[in-house]
Every structure is written in structure tokens, then in C-alpha cells.
Amino acid sequence: MSNSGELAQKVVAELRLAGLPAWGPEQPGGRSGFGVEERSEPAPTVMVTVVWLASEELKNKAFEVMAADPRHPLLRHLGFVGITMAEAIMEILRSAGLDAHMSTDDLSPGVVEVFASVD
Secondary structure: OOOHHHHHHHHHHHHHHOOOOEOOOOOOOOOOEEEEEEOOOOOOOOEEEEEEEOOHHHHHHHHHHHOOOOOOHHHHHHHHHHHHHHHHHHHHHHHOOOEEEEOOOOOOOOOEEEEOOOO
């Protein structure tokens, strides 16, 4: 693939084929599901990132308890859902033949980086 737009379309197609919902403004219930972002990395790197967003219901419940108890199990659960779904997304994309890896950026936990294959 020669550009991040083509790679993003491929990633979206593979994740939808696997049955995962993509998030967007048209989604009922708010932003939940996977999202793909094109990255403007210096050439020749072509890469997109994929994130998982838990349901608005889970996020809202976690944020409600956060102020009162920053160690509440619901916060850990929200993080666990994000990491577990990111790992599943990575494996689905690898199974589809894509070069997918968990981000090594400590500030971006639960982010999957997908690179275009070198032809």
C-alpha cells in the first residue's frame, strides 16, 4: 500500500469483517468501538493507528467513581477492556496478513500501530 488512506481502508474492512463496530458520530449510543487514524509519518513509513473505545456507559461509570476513589475496581476494568481489545485487534489484523504491533509509546497504552507492507 502506498499511502495511509489505503491502509486505513484495509484495516477498517478487516475489523468490520471480523464483526467489530467502528465508532463515529452516526453510531447509536455515542463513541464506542474501534477507530482508525491515519498518521503523517515521514516517507517512506506508511502507518495507521487503531484504538478501542469502551461504551459511553462504562466510561461514564468509571469517571463517576474516579473522584471518590481513584483505586476503584471499575477504573482498572475500563483499562483492562481497552488493553484486551487492543490485543485482540492486533491479532485479528495479523491473522489478516497485516503488520500490526502494540505501540511502545508509554503515553499511548492500548494503541495498535499498523504498518504497510514493503513491496
